[in-house]
Amino acid sequence: MTPIVEVQQVWKRYGSNIVLRGVSFRVEPGEVVCLLGPSGSGKSTILRCLNNLERIDAGSIRVNDELVGVVEHQSQLRLMTDAQASRQRRDVGMVFQNFNLFPHMTAIENVALGPIQVLGIPKSKAREDAAKSLTQVGLAGREAIYPRQLSGGQQQRVAIARALAMHPKLLLFDEPTSALDPELVGEVLTVMRNLAQTGMTMLVVTHEIGFARDVADRVVFIDHGVVVEEGPPGEVLDHPVTERARQFLAQVRTETKES
Numbered sequence: 001m002t003p004i005v006e007v008q009q010v011w012k013r014y015g016s017n018i019v020l021r022g023v024s025f026r027v028e029p030g031e032v033v034c035l036l037g038p039s040g041s042g043k044s045t046i047l048r049c050l051n052n053l054e055r056i057d058a059g060s061i062r063v064n065d066e067l068v069g070v071v072e073h074q075s076q077l078r079l080m081t082d083a084q085a086s087r088q089r090r091d092v093g094m095v096f097q098n099f100n101l102f103p104h105m106t107a108i109e110n111v112a113l114g115p116i117q118v119l120g121i122p123k124s125k126a127r128e129d130a131a132k133s134l135t136q137v138g139l140a141g142r143e144a145i146y147p148r149q150l151s152g153g154q155q156q157r158v159a160i161a162r163a164l165a166m167h168p169k170l171l172l173f174d175e176p177t178s179a180l181d182p183e184l185v186g187e188v189l190t191v192m193r194n195l196a197q198t199g200m201t202m203l204v205v206t207h208e209i210g211f212a213r214d215v216a217d218r219v220v221f222i223d224h225g226v227v228v229e230e231g232p233p234g235e236v237l238d239h240p241v242t243e244r245a246r247q248f249l250a251q252v253r254t255e256t257k258e259s
Helices: 043-050 082-089 107-117 123-136 152-164 182-197 209-215 233-238 243-258
Strands: 005-014 017-027 032-036 058-063 070-073 076-079 092-095 170-174 202-205 218-223 226-231
Touching: 005 043, 017 043, 017 058, 017 226, 032 043, 032 209, 043 058, 043 170, 043 202, 092 152, 107 123, 107 152, 123 152, 152 182, 182 202, 182 209, 209 233, 209 243, 218 233, 218 243, 226 233, 226 243
Parallel strands: 032 202, 032 218, 092 170, 170 202
Antiparallel strands: 005 017, 005 058, 070 076, 218 226
């Protein structure tokens, strides 16, 4: 089976700062893979490279068996045009830390915007589908509400509905609960658990160890831009091989108990 995501020896630097150092991993269709690691380890950069929001310096990324960011022309690789990159992003939904909703638009308008502008779906059909997406994330009846009238957890669920409305083959989550008050984290994780049960392919950057343990098929632990450990959550989380992974997991558990 062809993987949905195939990252091979990817390097990324910002000036003299090397963020990714030969990262490689795969995500199979229907898998949930969680990227764990300390802040600054390169996890979010990986997602941005996968969605062609950042260009890699070396290696290759394939999503849906297509090279990301480049096209082959006469046996040579050339950078994609903006139009080609936009087309490629249609099959990939991304949920950010800080929601990124349009404050002047209602929930249903935020969700319907992409299908109308990017997919060319008629407005009435897009709003009908948007209402279904909002229902899927537990926000039926909140279609006409503006973001400022919603809690952080509800705003993030609107953001997830917006990603779902594009009918993606892959969903990327970049620390989707990190901006939420602790009491609101559970409602977002519940939506993500439900999506996983539908067979949605998901790549999740998170510090929520309990979620990774319960939902992930595999965990990839990254530190200083290198994949340090990878495997089933029961192995990586309960029996980490490296000292760095043991230290990180112990710290996360301590912080969770204190909060």
